[in-house]
Amino acid sequence: MARSPAASARLEAAAAAKQVHSDLDLPRRVTEGAGLIDVFEAIGELGIPLVFKPLTSALGLCLPSPLRGIMVTTKRGLHIQRFTAAHELGHVVLEHRGSIDREILERGPLAPAGGRDLQEVAADAFAAEFVLPRWLYRHHIRAQGWTVARHLRNPDIVYQLSLRMGASYESTCWGLLSHQILPRGEVDELLKTRIANLKSRLGGNFRPGSSWSDVWRLTAKDNGARLVGNPDDLLRIELEESSGSGHQWQVDALRRAGYAILSDESAFSRDPLHYGAPALRTLIARPPENGTGAVRLRESQPWAPDEQSDPSFALGLSLQGPEAGGLSRADRRRLGLTS
Ligand SMILES: [Zn+2]
Structure with missing residues (x-):
């Protein structure tokens, strides 16, 4: 059976997104780095002008081929800005005519195509593959x-x-x-x-600062992670602690780095088979006000000097929220415009 025009447009768009990933070496850079596709950085590296403006009647727009240029609204959250920029990048890469986008379907290739402009169907499929590849x-x-x-x-x-x-x-x-x-x-x-219910369970008695902020549940598996999100996000850090030998996570490092520790609890397994097993230390922390900074916690005996061999848990934060206007933070970094 012949493919429908929408199915062909989606396949071509997904292939184009994969090609950009490969041209920019993103599978390696992303999996060795922050673990998410930096859409704004990719657009900058492709030499496509990108600017953020307080658009109210559109999420984003792109200039028609052969001009190249993308504008994204500052009026929406970071996830929508990222998806919108990826959609506009799709229009540019696929050499579409210009587009002003009031609605972008995050279902990507699964959105119903009936009656929709094929270029929009393709740009949605490009964005889904670009931001969320397999x-x-x-x-x-x-x-x-x-x-x-x-x-x-x-x-x-x-x-x-x-x-x-x-x-x-x-x-x-x-x-x-x-x-x-x-x-x-x-x-x-x-x-x-309902995500609001998940967030309130995770945060215990504490809620993130606004309805679009998130609660990160971090464990030893996240050691070395860089978190990209909103400044009002809450961190729930769960770490095993060998308290039987007097080892404790030295959480003062968080306070020194500007975090507020809202809750600090330790729980032992009640299962007798696990007697002597590590306790679980659960911290709920609010990040420093500017949402940036790195911190390293060590698990050590409070009376002993820090040893290189002590278990440690490191985090980097880029909880700066949506792009606020003008050039993206990635472009400013690339052009050396940030201190
Ligand atoms: Zn579009």
Whole structure:
């Protein structure tokens, strides 16, 4: 059976997104780096002008070929800015005529194509593949030790996966379906979850600073991670602690780095079989006000000097929220305009 024009447009768009990943060496750079595709940096590296403006009647727009230029609104959250920029990048790479986008469908290749402009169908498919490629799912699933059968049907896990990939919960769910990681029925179940409920469970008595802010659940598997999100995000850090030998996570390093520790609890397993097992130290922390900075915690005996061999847990933060206007932060870094 011949492919429909929409199906052909999507295939061509996804192939173009993969080509850009490969041209910019993104699979290696992203999996060795922050774990999410820096869409704005990629646009800058391709030499395409990108500017953020307080657009109210559109999420983004791009200039027609052969001009090249992308504008994205400052009026929406970071995940939408990222997806919008990827959609506009799709228009540029696929050499479409100019576009002013009021609506962008994060379902990407799964959105119904009926009656929609084929260039929009293609740009949505490009964006979904560009922001959420299959290899990025595989990277995080492996790094976290998750399995499809035991973990990915759990909305808490999929929410944490979405934060690490810099995408909304919904678009992360659609990617699970389009990459055939989960079947339709299970993705439909995941999509019924109210994320606000997950956030309030994770944060204990504490809530993130606003409804679009997130709660990161971090464990030893996230050692060395760089978090990209919003300044109001909350961090829930869960680390095993060998308290039997007097080792404790030295959490003052967090305070010195400007974090507010809202809650600090230690719990032992009640299972007698696990007597002597490590305790679980759970911290809920608010990041420093500017949302940036690195911190390293050590697990040591309080009376002993720090040893290089002590277990440690390091985090880098880029919790700076949406782009605020003008050039992207990535462009300013690239052009040496930031201190
Ligand atoms: Zn468009």
